[in-house]
Structures are given as C-alpha cells and as structure tokens.
Amino acid sequence: MEIVDHPREMxxxxxxxxxxxxxxxxxxxxxxxxxxxxxxxxYGRKQGDRLVVSLFVNPTxxxxxxxxxxxxxxxxxxxxxxxxxxxxxxxxxxxxxMYPEGYQTYVTVEEVSRGLCGATRPGHFRGVxxxxxxxxxxxxxxxxxxxxxDYQQLAVIKRMVSDLDMPVEVxxxxxxREADGLAMSSRNTYLNPKERRAALGLFKALTWAKDAAASGxxxxxxxxxxxxxxxxxxxxxxxxxxxxxxPDTLQSVDTVQGSARLAVxxxxxxxxxxxxxxxxxx
Amino acid sequence: MEIVDHPREMxxxxxxxxxxxxxxxxxxxxxxxxxxxxxxxxYGRKQGDRLVVSLFVNPTxxxxxxxxxxxxxxxxxxxxxxxxxxxxxxxxxxxxxMYPEGYQTYVTVEEVSRGLCGATRPGHFRGVxxxxxxxxxxxxxxxxxxxxxDYQQLAVIKRMVSDLDMPVEVxxxxxxREADGLAMSSRNTYLNPKERRAALGLFKALTWAKDAAASGxxxxxxxxxxxxxxxxxxxxxxxxxxxxxxPDTLQSVDTVQGSARLAVxxxxxxxxxxxxxxxxxx
Numbered sequence: 001m002e003i004v005d006h007p008r009e010m011x012x013x014x015x016x017x018x019x020x021x022x023x024x025x026x027x028x029x030x031x032x033x034x035x036x037x038x039x040x041x042x043y044g045r046k047q048g049d050r051l052v053v054s055l056f057v058n059p060t061x062x063x064x065x066x067x068x069x070x071x072x073x074x075x076x077x078x079x080x081x082x083x084x085x086x087x088x089x090x091x092x093x094x095x096x097x098m099y100p101e102g103y104q105t106y107v108t109v110e111e112v113s114r115g116l117c118g119a120t121r122p123g124h125f126r127g128v129x130x131x132x133x134x135x136x137x138x139x140x141x142x143x144x145x146x147x148x149x150d151y152q153q154l155a156v157i158k159r160m161v162s163d164l165d166m167p168v169e170v171x172x173x174x175x176x177r178e179a180d181g182l183a184m185s186s187r188n189t190y191l192n193p194k195e196r197r198a199a200l201g202l203f204k205a206l207t208w209a210k211d212a213a214a215s216g217x218x219x220x221x222x223x224x225x226x227x228x229x230x231x232x233x234x235x236x237x238x239x240x241x242x243x244x245x246x247p248d249t250l251q252s253v254d255t256v257q258g259s260a261r262l263a264v265x266x267x268x269x270x271x272x273x274x275x276x277x278x279x280x281x282x
Numbered sequence: 283m284e285i286v287d288h289p290r291e292m293x294x295x296x297x298x299x300x301x302x303x304x305x306x307x308x309x310x311x312x313x314x315x316x317x318x319x320x321x322x323x324x325y326g327r328k329q330g331d332r333l334v335v336s337l338f339v340n341p342t343x344x345x346x347x348x349x350x351x352x353x354x355x356x357x358x359x360x361x362x363x364x365x366x367x368x369x370x371x372x373x374x375x376x377x378x379x380m381y382p383e384g385y386q387t388y389v390t391v392e393e394v395s396r397g398l399c400g401a402t403r404p405g406h407f408r409g410v411x412x413x414x415x416x417x418x419x420x421x422x423x424x425x426x427x428x429x430x431x432d433y434q435q436l437a438v439i440k441r442m443v444s445d446l447d448m449p450v451e452v453x454x455x456x457x458x459r460e461a462d463g464l465a466m467s468s469r470n471t472y473l474n475p476k477e478r479r480a481a482l483g484l485f486k487a488l489t490w491a492k493d494a495a496a497s498g499x500x501x502x503x504x505x506x507x508x509x510x511x512x513x514x515x516x517x518x519x520x521x522x523x524x525x526x527x528x529p530d531t532l533q534s535v536d537t538v539q540g541s542a543r544l545a546v547x548x549x550x551x552x553x554x555x556x557x558x559x560x561x562x563x564x
Contacts, residue, residue, distance in 0.1 A: 007447050015449065021301065102531075104393050105445035110386040137447040163387035165289055165419040167297065249384070
C-alpha cells in the first residue's frame with residue numbers, strides 16, 4: 001500500500017492507471033475506521049482493479065462550534081486496517097493542499113441539501129459536495145462507494161454526479177451496526193457508558209417503524225409521532241428530526257408508497273447521532 | 283465531422299478516444315461563428331488529436347430581460363465553418379438535456395465573479411461556471427481554449443479548474459478584431475450602421491490607454507478617467523464600467539506594476555459590448 005499525500009501526485013497515479021486501462025474504486029472517508037468503513041473498502045476492492053481510500057477531515061463541512069477540532073483521529077491504526085483490506089493507495093491530503101490561499105469555488109446541490117441535517121448544519125452539504133467533487137477529480141474513480149448511514153450525503157452526491165455528468169458510478173452500501181443495533185460511527189467514541197446505552201433509542205424507534213410498515217402501516221402521521229415519542233423518551237436524548245422521506249428527493253411523504261426512508265437525528269449528551277432505515281409496506 | 287447532440291453519447295465518444303490514448307482539444311461556444319471562434323478552433327486543432335466544438339446557447343447564464351431569445355443563431359453555417367476547420371465533433375446538446383427536470387446543482391467561483399460583468403449580470407458567472415464544468419465532464423478534454431474577449435469568464439474558469447483540481451489545461455487566446463479594431467462578437471450583429479461606428483469608442487479608449495502605458499503612465503487615476511471620458515463621449519453609448527485590474531484576481535489596481543488588464547463594458551444603443559486590453563508599462 002502506498003500513502004499519497006498530495007493532490008497532484010494522486011491525480012498522476014490515477015491518470016497512469018487509466019492509461020493502463022485499470023478501473024479505480026474509491027472510498028472517501030474522514031478516517032478513524034470502523035467496520036462500516038471496512039465494509040465499503042471490501043466492496044470497492046472486489047469491484048475495481050485499483051482501490052483508493054482517502055482520509056481527510058474536511059474543514060469546510062464543519063460549522064462553527066461543531067467538532068472539527070476534536071474529531072477522532074488514529075492515522076496509524078487506519079493505515080494498518082487499510083493495508084489489511086488490500087487498499088492500493090491511502091490518500092491523505094492536508095487542508096492547506098485542498099484549500100490553498102485564494103480558494104473560492106463551491107458546489108451547491110440545492111433542494112436535496114435542504115431540510116434534515118441541512119437545516120441543522122447550514123453549509124455542511126456545500127462543504128461535502130465541494131470536497132467530494134475535488135476528490136473525484138483527484139482520484140478519477142470509475143466507482144465511488146459511500147455508506148447509507150449518511151443518507152442525505154449519499155443523496156446529495158448522487159444528485160451532484162447526475163447533474164454535473166460526472167463519469168463515475170456512485171454506490172450506497174448498507175449501514176453496519178454494533179451487535180445491539182447502534183449504527184457504527186466514528187462519533188460513537190464520544191459517548192460515555194450511560195449515553196452509549198441511551199443511544200439505542202434511535203435504533204429502537206427505527207426498528208419499531210420498520211416492523212409497523214412491514215405489518216401494513218403506511219401513514220406517516222401514524223409512524224412518525226411514535227418514532228418521535230420513542231426517541232424523546234430515551235434518557236440524555238434531544239431529538240433533532242425524524243422524517244419519512246422519498247428515497248431520492250428527500251421530500252417528506254405522507255404515505256409510504258411501496259418504500260420510503262425514515263431518517264432520524266438526535267443529540268445524546270453532546271453527541272449528535274444520525275441513523276435511518278428503509279421502510280417497506282407489503 | 284460528426285454532429286453529436288446527447289451528453290451521454292458525447293461522453294462515450296470522449297471515453298473511447300481516451301481509451302485509445304488520443305488527446306482531446308475543446309472549444310466551447312454559443313455558436314454564430316466569427317473569426318474569433320475560428321481562431322480558437324484552429325489553435326485547438328493543432329494542439330490535440332481530436333477537436334470538439336460545442337454549440338450551446340446556455341440559458342442559465344442569461345438574466346431576465348437579457349438577449350437569450352434573440353441571441354443570433356445560424357447552425358447550418360456554423361456546421362459548414364466547423365467542418366472546414368477540421369472539427370471532429372460538433373457537439374450540440376439541448377437545454378432539456380443539459381438541465382433535465384429536477385436539476386439543482388450549481389458551481390460558484392466567488393471573488394473573481396464579483397465586480398465587472400458580475401455586478402451588472404448577477405448569476406451570469408454561476409451559469410458560466412456550471413455549464414463549463416458540465417461540458418468538461420461530457421467532453422473530457424485535455425485542453426480547453428477560450429477567447430480573451432470574455433476576460434472575466436476566462437479568469438473565472440481558470441480559477442474553477444485550479445480550485446476543483448480538474449484535469450484539464452485552460453488556454454486563453456487573443457481577441458480577434460475587425461479591420462477597424464472592433465472586437466469580434468456575435469452580438470455585433472445587433473448594431474445598426476450608426477451604432478457600429480459608435481462602437482469603435484471602446485477600442486479607441488483602450489488603444490489610447492495602451493499607448494499611454496507604453497509611454498510610461500502607470501497610474502490608474504490618470505488612465506481610467508480618460509478612458510471613461512472617451513467612451514462616454516462616443517454617440518449612442520452608455521458606459522457600464524472601465525476598470526484597471528490584476529490579470530488573475532481581477533481586483534482593481536491603483537498602479538500598473540509591469541502589466542495590468544484594462545476591462546471595459548458599455549451599451550451602444552441597446553447592445554451591451556465588452557472589450558479589454560493588456561497594458562504594459564516598460
């Protein structure tokens with residue numbers, strides 16, 4: 001495994017691979033790998049001749065007062081795990097290389113970025129879209145793999161790639177959960193033992209909703225209030241949102257027509273967690 | 283010469299060329315070709331194995347009340363001229379293909395888009411940056427050739443390509459002028475004979491400034507007021523702006539340090555014309 005830390009060098013490596021007709025899989029990450037990241041890497045490993053994983057804690061997607069400074073980092077452990085999975089290049093640019101002095105170009109995906117996390121984190125998805133577009137131009141992947149846990153992020157990127165005619169296929173992969181159901185997240189490390197237990201409220205609420213839908217309940221006004229109640233009743237927990245949305249546009253729906261995505265966010269203690277689940281009505 | 287009218291087909295042609303290790307030159311245009319366009323095509327023809335010229339009157343770079351509906355068009359003459367120059371693909375997408383229903387992604391280049399034409403035409407450079415990024419993703423050029431007449435456009439695109447790490451070289455080529463000095467523009471066709479004569483005021487003002495700089499004048503407050511006076515005194519003419527700017531950032535300068543760009547815009551009758559010139563102080 002090679003570690004590349006400069007955008008221009010990364011692009012040269014990618015262009016050389018493409019000259020040799022090799023296909024490139026890409027998994028963009030902010031590091032501090034857990035089984036969720038590794039599942040994306042293993043998928044990418046199988047799909048392409050070459051696998052690039054980027055590790056970049058992107059400052060432009062953090063708002064003022066968010067956790068940029070304390071975001072967990074462990075580059076050596078990350079490198080060891082990436083090597084085990086068979087990553088060809090671990091790409092680790094710095095903020096100064098990504099956003100040199102005079103930097104001034106941003107990509108906005110309008111409707112899909114509004115609501116949900118976009119409402120609570122203004123500017124977040126502009127930062128995400130911009131950095132992902134830059135990373136795609138540096139890594140030149142044929143396939144890019146994202147986790148479904150950041151469901152709105154995935155929808156924003158799919159829309160961007162389609163709108164801007166980027167020659168890359170974007171794939172979303174299932175959420176990986178802890179044994180008790182908590183969605184894996186680098187931010188889970190912020191939780192103390194009491195909060196860790198309380199954080200299960202999200203999964204409990206989503207699972208209840210999934211079962212209700214499977215039993216034939218298709219009305220948002222029956223499902224969502226119960227989900228909100230379940231999350232609110234968990235200790236140490238403050239609800240941000242719980243919404244039933246169209247899987248592509250993320251517009252909220254009144255009725256589950258076949259399937260819909262239930263997306264939730266809450267603070268548990270000081271830690272903001274998100275999760276989501278596919279609801280299917282038979 | 284092949285005429286391609288669908289983005290996906292264009293991208294497939296470009297990907298196939300790249301698989302065959304052919305280099306691609308690209309000249310994006312809004313059609314109604316004059317010698318300025320043709321000079322860009324001839325340059326592109328020499329630099330790459332393949333030459334693509336796009337012809338697309340991009341609606342998102344026109345403001346309300348601007349000349350989108352009456353912008354001059356002559357696709358058959360354009361095709362004949364492109365064929366003569368040796369264009370491989372004339373790419374003619376429609377607005378419905380470029381901006382299908384649900385389209386919502388835009389690229390903004392912040393500082394360079396402000397001022398000059400950006401002040402008079404809000405949203406114009408957002409439209410330009412977005413369509414050029416899309417065209418680059420469709421045509422996948424190694425080299426893209428633009429005219430220096432749209433000087434701010436060129437600066438916006440260079441900045442965008444650099445900021446977003448796009449793997450393409452952007453080249454600006456000199457303004458082509460009529461025998462009497464008027465900068466060639468598809469919009470010159472709007473001018474009636476009196477306006478056509480009056481339009482020379484821009485060139486006269488720029489030429490005076492170039493000579494003044496060549497004679498050692500380096501103070502903006504000596505150069506710019508005289509330029510404004512010359513343009514304002516031309517008949518049928520209403521000044522938009524006349525500014526002496528840094529060639530890359532387009533920030534206005536007080537002193538010409540070696541060289542600077544003098545950019546002007548004015549309405550002659552109802553037609554908005556732009557022009558610019560490099561000033562060099564010995």
